[in-house]
Amino acid sequence: MNRPFLPNLTYGCLIGVVSASLGASFDWRLAPAAGLGSVLALAAGEGFSWWRGRKKSPARYEEAFRGGYVQAATQAVLLAVSVYEAAVFPKSGPEGVKPGERLARRADAYAAAAGEGVPLPVQVAAQAALAALDRDDRDMTRSTVADLNTTVHRQIVAFYIQVL
Incomplete structure (x- = not known):
């Protein structure tokens, strides 16, 4: 080791x-x-x-590098969706975020979800969360973002189990 x-x-x-x-x-x-x-x-x-x-073992280092990239990509998806969620449901009320900022956060979230190296389960969970956010459905968004969080966590744990 x-x-x-x-x-x-x-x-x-x-x-x-x-x-x-x-x-x-x-x-x-x-x-x-x-x-x-x-x-x-x-x-x-x-x-x-x-x-x-x-x-x-250069192959093991390459595998760890790719796995680290995938891990970072999955966390970036979760972060982008969470930031978009904060723009859709701001703590300061409906007028707390300008429409242009909300659209920029939406574009970032969709780009992160469709990014290279993002595993398919994370993409599917992100798509469900983004669809709920686009509908402004607070309860569905809370559920789908929690599912996305669980999926990202499972991907990271699976990577560590595979590498270790």
């Missing part, structure tokens, strides 16, 4: 501080060398293992 590089480098720095403290307890002149040496050794080892692991 490949580990992320930066958190391990952070642990290496902590170990370097501990090494420097131990070096200082024996001889203060050796403390910087002991700390720096251990940090460099840990950083080099972690960097090499990260590079070697990346070289071994």
Whole structure:
């Protein structure tokens, strides 16, 4: 299993501080060398293992990249639909949002729902939510946006189960 590089480098720095403290307890002149040496050794080892692991499984990294793109696209759909919902049913009343702003939010929501990389279940749930928003049906909108939220959550969980 490949580990992320930066958190391990952070642990290496902590170990370097501990090494420097131990070096200082024996001889203060050796403390910087002991700390720096251990940090460099840990950083080099972690960097090499990260590079070697990346070289071994580029397909896994590509899969994770694509999955991350899909995950971001599904969350963008949920965000765009939620922003459009706020424009259709503003908290400040029916005159709270100008018609031009509402149309711009609608266009953004439809573009996000039809975007590249959005899974089909998310597209279907988004279409249902957008149809309810276009009808100004508050109860149906609440239900369909909740369904969209559940669908997005399921897509993200399915990705993590597949990758891990």
